[in-house]
Amino acid sequence: MKNRTAFIVFAIAFGLLSCKDAATTKSTDEKVTSSEETSKKTDGALAFNSDETTTIFQQYNHIKTAMVASDAAAVKTGANALLNVSGDATLKEIAQTIANADGIENQRKALPELTASVERLLDNAITSGAIYKQYCPMAFNNTGAYWLSSEKEIRNPYFGDAMLSCGSVKETLN
Secondary structure (H helix, E strand, C coil), X not given: CHHHHHHHHHHHHHHHHHCCCHHHCCCCCCCCCCHHHHHHHHCCCCEECCHHHHHHHHHHHHHHHHHHCCCXXXXXXXXXXXXXXXXXXHHHHHHHHHHHCCHHXXXXXXXXXXXXXXXXXXXXXXXXXXXEEEEXXXXXXXXXXXXXXXXXXXXXXXCHHHHCCCCEEEEEEC
């Protein structure tokens, strides 16, 4: 019994210490900002050199925000919309994978590849504002993974409410 209790205490402590922001994770009652609210906040500051790039980032942001909220249906909606706005074959393939995935965890597995593809498209496309490349060291069994955000505040799409503020800004794209 003592060994089991010690193991449980160790597991909890490890989980809290593994991510530097885990101790400040918001409660699950906190409302996650919707993609519409996010785009309203950033429309004045963030701009791109083409309408297609703007729309691609908006749909990426929709997908990422839906993952933060653990809303698989909204993720699928965003992935299907991304299919219709992008001319990039790689991006379309990843969006199709997300749209066809069963459940939020399977959708999240494609986010690192989607992030890399969108980041490649954003290279030299930002005309004003900034995008933050954020990182969670605990994603995918501690192998870590990136995502992009128009806001500096961490909202982790890999864990949602479980570890909402786990992660850090690794790079600023502008």
